[in-house]
Amino acid sequence: MDFFGELYLRSTLPFLSESVTAREADYLARVFADVPGPEPVADLGCGHGRHAARLQASGPLAGRVIGLERDALSLAMRRPGFPVVRGDLRALPFREGSLSGAYAWYSTLFAFTDEEHVRILREVARALRRGGLLVFHTVPHERLAASPGAAFQRTLPDGAVLEEASRFDVATGRDEGRRTLTLRDGRVLSASYAIRYYPLAELTALLESTGFSISWVHGGLDGEPLTRLSADLIVGAVLRDA
Known part of the structure; x- marks a missing residue:
C-alpha cells in the first residue's frame, strides 16, 4: 500500500482542524503577498485542498492557486473552488517558467531518496519564473x-x-x-x-545547488526565528537569475 494514499488521508484528516488550516493559510498569504504575477502559484501535494481552497477564495493569491496531487482519493475528496492537476513531484506537469510561486507543507518535498529530492527541486526551478518564490514546511533535524x-x-x-x-x-x-x-x-x-530531514546547512546547500537562494528561515507561523526548540522549519527560497 502507498503510504501517501488512503492511509495518509484518513489518518491525518482528524488532526487538521479548521483553526490549524486557517493559521497556515494566513502565513502563506502573508509570505506570498508580494509575489510577482500574473502566473499561478502551485500547491505541491495539495491533498484535499485545505490550503488551496482558502487561498484561492480571498487574499493576495485569490484566483491564482493551482493544486498538484498524485493521490486519486484526495482528489476525489478535495474542496471545491480551485483548479487541480494530477501529477508527480518528480515530473511536474507545468511549462517552463509558468509559475510565480509554489509551496509544499508537512515535508511533502522530502519523502523520496536524496537523488529524487534534487530532481524535485530542479523540476520546481524549471517551472518557476526567475525570481519566483518556493515556500516549504518541514521539521527541524x-x-x-x-x-x-x-x-x-x-x-x-x-x-x-x-x-x-x-x-x-x-x-x-x-x-x-x-x-x-x-x-x-x-x-x-x-x-x-x-x-528525509536535512540539517539547515545541508538544506541550504541543496537549494543552492538547484538554483535557489534562501530568503528567510522561520521557526513557526508567526515568523519567529528558528531555534533549537522550534517545532517547525519553514523556508522561503527565491529562484536565482541564470
Whole structure:
C-alpha cells in the first residue's frame, strides 16, 4: 500500500482542524503577498485542498492557486473552488517558467531518496519564473535528533484505531516508520514510510545547488526565528537569475 494514499488521508484528516488550516493559510498569504504575477502559484501535494481552497477564495493569491496531487482519493475528496492537476513531484506537469510561486507543507518535498529530492527541486526551478518564490514546511533535524524514537496508539473520532512507530537515524537524516489504521468496519490500512530531514546547512546547500537562494528561515507561523526548540522549519527560497 502507498503510504501517501488512503492511509495518509484518513489518518491525518482528524488532526487538521479548521483553526490549524486557517493559521497556515494566513502565513502563506502573508509570505506570498508580494509575489510577482500574473502566473499561478502551485500547491505541491495539495491533498484535499485545505490550503488551496482558502487561498484561492480571498487574499493576495485569490484566483491564482493551482493544486498538484498524485493521490486519486484526495482528489476525489478535495474542496471545491480551485483548479487541480494530477501529477508527480518528480515530473511536474507545468511549462517552463509558468509559475510565480509554489509551496509544499508537512515535508511533502522530502519523502523520496536524496537523488529524487534534487530532481524535485530542479523540476520546481524549471517551472518557476526567475525570481519566483518556493515556500516549504518541514521539521527541524535537531528536534528529531533530540527524540529519535516515537510510538503511539490513538482512537480517532470516527472509532478507527491509529498506531504508529518510527525511528529517526541521525546519521542519515531519515525518519523511518510504519503506520496502521484499523477502520471500524475491520479493514486495516498499513504502510511504511521514510522521510528525509536535512540539517539547515545541508538544506541550504541543496537549494543552492538547484538554483535557489534562501530568503528567510522561520521557526513557526508567526515568523519567529528558528531555534533549537522550534517545532517547525519553514523556508522561503527565491529562484536565482541564470
